[in-house]
Amino acid sequence: xxxxxxxxxxxxxxxSGKGGTGKTTVALNLAAMFGEPVQLADCDVEEPNDNLFLRxxxxxxxxxxxxxxxxxxxxxxxxGACGELCQFRGIVSLGSRALVFPELCHGCGGCALVCPxxxxxxxxxxxxxxxxxxxxxxxxxEGRLEVxxxxxxxVIRAVRDQLLDDVPAILDAPxxxxxxxxxxxxESDYLVLVTDPTPFGLHDLKLAVALAxxxxxxxxxxxxxxxxxxxxxxxxxxxxNLPILLSLPDDRQIAEVTSRGDLVALALPEYGLMFSELATxxxxxxxxxxxxx
Amino acid sequence: xxxxxxxxxxxxLSAALDPRFGRAARFLIYDLQQKSIQVIENxxxxxxxxxxxxxxxxxxxxxGIDTLVTGHCGPKAFKVLAAAGVQVFNCNAATxxxxxxxxxxxxxxxxxxxxxxxxx
Numbered sequence: 001x002x003x004x005x006x007x008x009x010x011x012x013x014x015x016s017g018k019g020g021t022g023k024t025t026v027a028l029n030l031a032a033m034f035g036e037p038v039q040l041a042d043c044d045v046e047e048p049n050d051n052l053f054l055r056x057x058x059x060x061x062x063x064x065x066x067x068x069x070x071x072x073x074x075x076x077x078x079x080g081a082c083g084e085l086c087q088f089r090g091i092v093s094l095g096s097r098a099l100v101f102p103e104l105c106h107g108c109g110g111c112a113l114v115c116p117x118x119x120x121x122x123x124x125x126x127x128x129x130x131x132x133x134x135x136x137x138x139x140x141x142e143g144r145l146e147v148x149x150x151x152x153x154x155v156i157r158a159v160r161d162q163l164l165d166d167v168p169a170i171l172d173a174p175x176x177x178x179x180x181x182x183x184x185x186x187e188s189d190y191l192v193l194v195t196d197p198t199p200f201g202l203h204d205l206k207l208a209v210a211l212a213x214x215x216x217x218x219x220x221x222x223x224x225x226x227x228x229x230x231x232x233x234x235x236x237x238x239x240x241n242l243p244i245l246l247s248l249p250d251d252r253q254i255a256e257v258t259s260r261g262d263l264v265a266l267a268l269p270e271y272g273l274m275f276s277e278l279a280t281x282x283x284x285x286x287x288x289x290x291x292x293x
Numbered sequence: 294x295x296x297x298x299x300x301x302x303x304x305x306l307s308a309a310l311d312p313r314f315g316r317a318a319r320f321l322i323y324d325l326q327q328k329s330i331q332v333i334e335n336x337x338x339x340x341x342x343x344x345x346x347x348x349x350x351x352x353x354x355x356x357g358i359d360t361l362v363t364g365h366c367g368p369k370a371f372k373v374l375a376a377a378g379v380q381v382f383n384c385n386a387a388t389x390x391x392x393x394x395x396x397x398x399x400x401x402x403x404x405x406x407x408x409x410x411x412x413x
Binding site for chain 1: 341343344347348350351354355369372373376377378
């Protein structure tokens with residue numbers, strides 16, 4: 001999958017299906033205990049929060065744009081061809097000059113192609129910002145969707161485009177199993193699925209596992225707030241041959257440290273050890289599945 | 294004023310006026326000259342993930358209306374309707390019938406702009 005990349009450029013995505021299971025906690029603490037320089041890509045561009053914990057001193061931002069049509073009123077004859085083509089109502093023409101709705105445009109450029117009078121030209125429209133910073137051994141790449149924009153995947157692809165080719169990367173995915181998650185997971189080598197032992201957690205884990213299969217992505221599970229397994233999570237993992245890479249207990253201290261914006265792995269040594277072990281296990285898994293190490 | 298569209302969930306003049314435009318169930322179109330009614334579904338608008346107002350505006354404009362009476366109209370729908378020369382009247386009447394009477398009695402004023410934000 002990552003054949004075109006260099007040997008040490010493997011990518012581990014952290015996703016969950018269900019929201020609020022601890023993707024960010026796992027991604028950040030794993031990055032902190034990775035044992036070597038690593039990149040952390042915050043792909044939850046609708047609400048990026050990795051930097052709340054890393055507090056990089058300087059984030060260098062640049063714009064992510066998408067090409068959106070502009071109408072030349074002199075040339076538009078209101079024929080309606082553009083509006084008929086557009087499936088997203090990004091451009092509408094009803095016998096009058098075409099109207100553009102940039103927030104609905106998907107940037108395909110089809111309208112400009114079908115316009116018979118050459119009235120449409122494409123211009124960059126800002127849909128988000130990418131910021132790159134450094135915190136210790138972690139190189140952070142944060143994507144942030146512009147307020148009012150609903151097109152997430154292009155911003156996530158822009159985050160991935162910033163990844164260096166010779167440093168391993170951890171990708172912090174958005175919740176769910178829809179387009180933004182798929183955009184994050186593409187070209188990853190391994191998927192860590194974070195779940196909690198609740199019926200919802202298990203239900204959405206199953207959806208995420210189905211997605212991983214569809215993408216041909218090997219995966220393992222991190223159980224967060226682990227306690228008594230009342231929902232059959234372990235037997236599900238066993239049946240699906242999913243390794244449980246780490247079980248984080250339901251410990252109030254984790255919540256306290258996290259709510260202060262600190263990393264559990266650095267504040268509480270016993271958890272530091274657990275995340276170091278997770279890093280080691282992941283490198284073994286990657287070796288097993290041919291991802292790299 | 295010739296063909297007037299009303300937003301409604303019903304099928305006849307006595308039906309309730311739907312305060313929503315983009316996500317209204319259907320449009321009752323009253324032809325002032327013929328004194329006839331025609332009902333068109335707003336299937337595409339209701340089912341649109343986004344751009345329901347734009348879709349609904351296209352539907353009524355294609356039906357040949359020049360006037361729209363509804364509860365509220367958002368920015369994108371208003372832009373399309375205005376470009377197509379449709380006059381929009383915001384009205385809080387309970388039924389289509391009452392709204393029609395208010396309109397014909399001159400008690401409604403044409404909106405100069407949208408009156409709610411999108412997704413209100």
